[in-house]
Amino acid sequence: MNSLGFPILSLMLAIPMAAAVACLYVNAQNARMLALVATLVDLALGVVLWINFDASPLGPQWQFTEYQPIFGRFAWALGIDGIALMLIMLTLFLMPICILASWEAIEKRVPEYMAAFLFMEVLMIGVFTAQDLFLFYIFFEAGLIPMYLIIGIWGGKDRIYASYKFFLYTLLGSVLMLIAMLWMAREADTTFIPALMNYDFPVEAQTLLWLAFFASFAVKMPMWPVHTWLPDAHVQAPTAGSVILAGVLLKMGGYGFIRFSLPMFPEASAELIWVIFGLSMIAVVYTSLVALVQQDMKKLIAYSSVAHMAIVTIGLFAFNRQGLEGAMIVMLSHGLVSGALFLCVGVIYDRLHTREIGRYGGLSINMPKYALFFMLFTMASVGLPGTSGFVGEFLSLAGTYQVSSWVTLVCTTGIILGAAYMLYLYRRVAFGELDKDDVRAMPDLSHREMWLMAPIAAVVLWMGVYPESFMAPMRRDIGTLLARIERAKPVGDAQFAMGKPQVKAEAHGEAH
Numbered sequence: 001m002n003s004l005g006f007p008i009l010s011l012m013l014a015i016p017m018a019a020a021v022a023c024l025y026v027n028a029q030n031a032r033m034l035a036l037v038a039t040l041v042d043l044a045l046g047v048v049l050w051i052n053f054d055a056s057p058l059g060p061q062w063q064f065t066e067y068q069p070i071f072g073r074f075a076w077a078l079g080i081d082g083i084a085l086m087l088i089m090l091t092l093f094l095m096p097i098c099i100l101a102s103w104e105a106i107e108k109r110v111p112e113y114m115a116a117f118l119f120m121e122v123l124m125i126g127v128f129t130a131q132d133l134f135l136f137y138i139f140f141e142a143g144l145i146p147m148y149l150i151i152g153i154w155g156g157k158d159r160i161y162a163s164y165k166f167f168l169y170t171l172l173g174s175v176l177m178l179i180a181m182l183w184m185a186r187e188a189d190t191t192f193i194p195a196l197m198n199y200d201f202p203v204e205a206q207t208l209l210w211l212a213f214f215a216s217f218a219v220k221m222p223m224w225p226v227h228t229w230l231p232d233a234h235v236q237a238p239t240a241g242s243v244i245l246a247g248v249l250l251k252m253g254g255y256g257f258i259r260f261s262l263p264m265f266p267e268a269s270a271e272l273i274w275v276i277f278g279l280s281m282i283a284v285v286y287t288s289l290v291a292l293v294q295q296d297m298k299k300l301i302a303y304s305s306v307a308h309m310a311i312v313t314i315g316l317f318a319f320n321r322q323g324l325e326g327a328m329i330v331m332l333s334h335g336l337v338s339g340a341l342f343l344c345v346g347v348i349y350d351r352l353h354t355r356e357i358g359r360y361g362g363l364s365i366n367m368p369k370y371a372l373f374f375m376l377f378t379m380a381s382v383g384l385p386g387t388s389g390f391v392g393e394f395l396s397l398a399g400t401y402q403v404s405s406w407v408t409l410v411c412t413t414g415i416i417l418g419a420a421y422m423l424y425l426y427r428r429v430a431f432g433e434l435d436k437d438d439v440r441a442m443p444d445l446s447h448r449e450m451w452l453m454a455p456i457a458a459v460v461l462w463m464g465v466y467p468e469s470f471m472a473p474m475r476r477d478i479g480t481l482l483a484r485i486e487r488a489k490p491v492g493d494a495q496f497a498m499g500k501p502q503v504k505a506e507a508h509g510e511a512h
Contacts (some may be wrong), residue, residue, distance in 0.1 A: 007066050007220060009078040009129045012045050012056050012088075014124050020118035028110035032103060035114035039095040039121065041470055046092040053085055055473045061480060062194055065131070077131035083258060083328065084128040084475035087251055090335045091124045093459070096245045097452055098155045100239035104448075105239060105350055106154060115155055117240070121147040124248050125348060128255065133191040134179050137174075140216075140252065144170055147237075155236035162229075162236035169229040180212035182263075197263040197484070201210035206268035213260050214275075220253030223313060224283035227306045234302040235355075239346030242298065246305050247339035251331045254309070257316050258324075263484045269317060270488035273403075276317045281410040283310035288417035292424070297345045297355045299340060300425055305382065308334045314411055315396030319489040323399025323430065324478045329392030331379070332470060333463060340377040340456045344370070347449055348429075350440045357425065362434030367444045371430045373453040378426045380460050382419045388463035403490060 019038035023031040065079035080088065083193060098117060106113050122145070126139030144167055152163035185191045188199045201209060219226045232252075234242045262269050284307050291303035308330065315327030347370060348363070349355055364371035380387035383394075393415065401408040434440050445453065463470055 005299055008045060008049060009064055009125075010066060010076075012042055012049075014116040015042055016121045016125075017044075020115040020122070023111045023115040023118065026111060029433065031111035031114040032099070034335055035118055036096060036099045038118060039092070039099055040123075042093045042121065043096060046089050049080075049084060050089060052471070053473055054173050054382075055078075055082060055476065056128065057476055058287065061477060062131070067131075073326060074134055075132050075186065075191075077135060077192065078129045079131045079194075080129055082475070083255070083477050086328065086332060086470060086474050087248075087255060088125055088128045090251070090332055091121065091128070093455070094244060095121050097339070097343070097455065098243050100448060100452055101240045101243065101346060102238065105346065109153065110466065113150070116146040116149050118245070120150075124244075124252075126283070127252055131193045133185060133196065134250055136185070136193065137178060137181060139254075140189075141171070141174055143249065143252070144287045147241065148247065150241045151233055151237045154238045154241070157236075159236045162232040162283055165229045166233045168337065169219050169222075169226065169386070170216075174216040175247060176212040176217040179363040180209045184209065188207075193259065193434065195367070197259070199264070199351040201264060202268050205266040207271065210261055210265040210268035210272060213256065213265075214272075217253040217256040217261065218279075220256065221250060221309045221313065222253070222306060223279050223310070224286060224306065225279075226289070227283070230306060231299045231302040234300045234305075234342070237294060237347070239342060242342040242346075243339040244297055246342060247302075247335040250305065250309060251335060252355055254316065254331050257313070258328075258481065263481055264465070266485040266488040270319070270490050271487065273317050276313050277404060277407045280310040280314045281407060283307060284411045284414035285417070288414050288421065292417070294358055294421075295424065297357055297429075298342065300357075300421060301341045301345065304418065304421065305334065307418065308338070310379075311393055311396050311411060311414065314407060315392075318396075318399035318403050319482075320399045320402055321478060321482060322395045322402070324396025324481065325474065326392050326399055328478075329463070329467060330396055331392075333388035333460070335391050336456050336460055336463075337377055337380045340453065340460070341381065343452050343456075344374045345376060347445065347452075348442065352438060357428050359436070360429045360439060361436070362430075363430040363442070365434045366428040367442060369445045369450070373445075373457060374430060375426060376457055376460065378422050380464070381422050386461070386464045388460045388467075391467045392465060410450050412424070427494045467481070 018040050019034050023034055026034065062079040068076040069185065070076055102113065120143060123139050123143040127136065130136035130139055140486060148163050148167045151166060152159055155162060184196060188196055190196065222230050233245060237245060273511050278386065287303045287306040291300050294300040294303065312327045312330050315323040315330065345355060352359065380389040383389040397408050
């Protein structure tokens, strides 16, 4: 169904693609303006998309669909549901901010840099809109190329090592997924993702298929122990590269679990739930402890990202509405908050050219606007009520509790440890004595930097105060997914479910 009467999704892909090509033929300043205008136009189209999306219970699941056969089973098939809509909006919202963040920080090969970012926007939107199995794979894998170039050309002194590590980890993880896709297309005789989501694959084959997809999505999330590429990539990437890497690229793994692993292989998802829970518990505790001892601000935030994404994975595999809705809100919130924290690091790095925490201190005295925004994003990362961080984590852990109280207990320690390392970071950067001359000379936020911070701060508070506006478009689609995986739902160990105490089976012969 396309209620607008024109192919808006193809247009959203075509605009940044055309702008990326045009950037290569203009000078640096014109490339900056062209990239900013293209991303703002795409954001405006995204707002049109959201306004016209039918989120009513009786509305169609797949909307703004386009289908054009190319050859054989391969087709240009696009369409979105509420889950894809929210992740597309996150992408469109962060892209103009990334362009503005690079306005002065990037001075060499500016047209190529802007073209790489615009090309990456095309591929990220493509991942969330693709409805053909192999079209999804092309977008999913091609997203590696611009990020590889952004880290390798415009990154720090160890950029070559970090870019190769990023590329090899994510590419090798996807080889098994491609093999699984070929088998699935032959077995189901279709490459149409909505049809595959309702196809019952043989139970004996589901485990191998699930593991093949898991190999790719676990690296993208990234889950422990295949997370080691992330801190290196973040440390070496330019500020805007870190923002889009943490903000959107990590979410592709979670989107993959929702779109493929859970609906297509529900029995295998239930059977292997211990793998997800076990790795997530280790990730929350281990990476939080590692974050506590970091001296590099970017590394600290990168390790915190691994811990937060572990909260996403336990919520996704809780097999209930609270867990799934919570996981989606955590993904959206983390995309905003982690992106904002990397922007905060970039602001002071541009002034002092160091990310070492010990070099700062007392910034609340000479940079009060900066300290205020930094505090808001720190509180959101910790999960303070009233911010976006609280809503998602609470729902995700509440959903997980219905499946395993022990997993919930261990993962809740991540909130405590998260408060420890984030507040420790903020104290060392914003408070204390302002006793270094170069730090004392640092000016507060410029107008351009205010335009980077203020929109994210507004959405973080909006999501924290009124999360329903973000949950409403996804609610029907999460219900559809729950109906699909209900048959494989594991038995939980919690004594309370949906607010009602469960009577022990020994006493009454059955649980009520």
